[in-house]
Amino acid sequence: DGGITQSPKYLFRKEGQNVTLSCEQNLNHDAMYWYRQDPGQGLRLIYYSQIVNDFQKGDIAEGYSVSREKKESFPLTVTSAQKNPTAFYLCASTGVTNTGELFFGEGSRLTVL
Amino acid sequence: KNQVEQSPQSLIILEGKNCTLQCNYTVSPFSNLRWYKQDTGRGPVSLTIMTFSENTKSNGRYTATLDADTKQSSLHITASQLSDSASYICVVRPGRGSYIPTFGRGTSLIVHP
Numbered sequence: 001d002g003g004i005t006q007s008p009k010y011l012f013r014k015e016g017q018n019v020t021l022s023c024e025q026n027l028n029h030d031a032m033y034w035y036r037q038d039p040g041q042g043l044r045l046i047y048y049s050q051i052v053n054d055f056q057k058g059d060i061a062e063g064y065s066v067s068r069e070k071k072e073s074f075p076l077t078v079t080s081a082q083k084n085p086t087a088f089y090l091c092a093s094t095g096v097t098n099t100g101e102l103f104f105g106e107g108s109r110l111t112v113l
Numbered sequence: 114k115n116q117v118e119q120s121p122q123s124l125i126i127l128e129g130k131n132c133t134l135q136c137n138y139t140v141s142p143f144s145n146l147r148w149y150k151q152d153t154g155r156g157p158v159s160l161t162i163m164t165f166s167e168n169t170k171s172n173g174r175y176t177a178t179l180d181a182d183t184k185q186s187s188l189h190i191t192a193s194q195l196s197d198s199a200s201y202i203c204v205v206r207p208g209r210g211s212y213i214p215t216f217g218r219g220t221s222l223i224v225h226p
Contacts, residue, residue, distance in 0.1 A: 031212050042202070042218035043157075050212055058213075090156055099145055099164075100206040100214065104156030 002027050006091050006105035013078075013085070013112050021076045021108045023091035030095060032074040033102070036060060037088040046089075049074055078110060086112045115140040119203050119217035127225055130193055134220045136186040136203035144208040148177055148188045151200040151219070160188070160201075193224045 004025040013019045023032065031050045035043040045058030049068040063082025068074055074093075078085045088109050092102040117138045126132050138146070145164045149157035161172050163179040163186060170177050174197075176189045190197055203217040 040218070042216045045213065048213065088154075092156075094212065099162055100212070101147065101159050101162065102149075102157070102204070102214065104158070106156050107154065109154070 004091060004093055004103050004105045006089075006108050009106065009108060011108060011110045013110060015112055016080045018077055018079050019110065021078070021089055021091075021110070023074045023076065023105060024072055025074075025093045025103070026072060027093055027095070027103060028071070029093035029103070030071070031093060032068070033092045033094075034058075034064070034066065034074070034076045035090045035092065037090060037107075043090065046076065085110055115205070115207060115215045117203055117205050117215050117217035119201075119220050121220060122218070123221040123223070125223045125225060126193055128193060128195060131189065131191050132193060132222065134188045134190075134201050134203075134222070136188070136217055138184050138186070138203070138205045138215070138217075140184075140205040140207050140215050142208035143181065143184075144206040144211075146179060146186050147204045147206070147214075148175070148186075149202040149204060151202060153199070157200075157202055190222075193222075195224050195226060198222060198224045 007022045033048045034046040047066040049055035065077045090107050091105045120135045147162045148160045151157040161177040174191045179186045200219040200221050202219040204214045206214045
C-alpha cells in the first residue's frame, strides 16, 4: 500500500545526543516536510524539500538538519543544539500536481531525558 | 503575514449532538482550504477540501462551508460519535505555486457518551 512511514514511533534521548528520525514515502511525491507539534500549539514547519538534493529552512530550523538524497527519503536529525527537542514530530509529503493534500506519517515522539 | 485562526480552542459535547468549528484566515492569494482530523498520537488526515468557488461540501457527517469574501470556513459535525473525539485542523494553501500551507492551531473536540 502507498503511504508515508516514520520511524521510530517513540525515541528517548539523553541530553547532548543527536538523533535521526526516518521518513520514507512510496507515493512518488516530490515535496516533503517536517513539522513539530507541541501541546496546545499548531504544527510548525522545520524544513521542507521540493526536489531531490534541495531543501529549505522552515520557521524553526535551528538545531535541526535534513538531507534529501533520494526522492523517497527525508530524514531529520535533531542535534544537541536544539534546546528543547522533546516534541511530537510529523513528516508529510505532497505531489506537485495534486491539490496540495498533505499525507502525514504516524509521527515520532521524541523525549529527552 | 498569513494566518489561520480557529475557534473554539476546545469543545466538549455529548454523543449524538451537533457542533460547528470555525476557521478564519488571512492567506492571500488563496488556493484551497482543507480540514484535517488528527486522532491523539496520530498524523492528521484530510477530511475535506474547499476551493475558491465552492461554498459547501459534505463528507458523510462532516460538512464544510467556505465564504471566500469574508475568509471564513466552518466544519459542521452532525450526530457526533465517540470516534469524532480528535483535533480538527484548518489548513490553507496559498496560491501562485507555493507549497507551504498555513496551519491553524486546531480545535480539540471531546465527545462524551
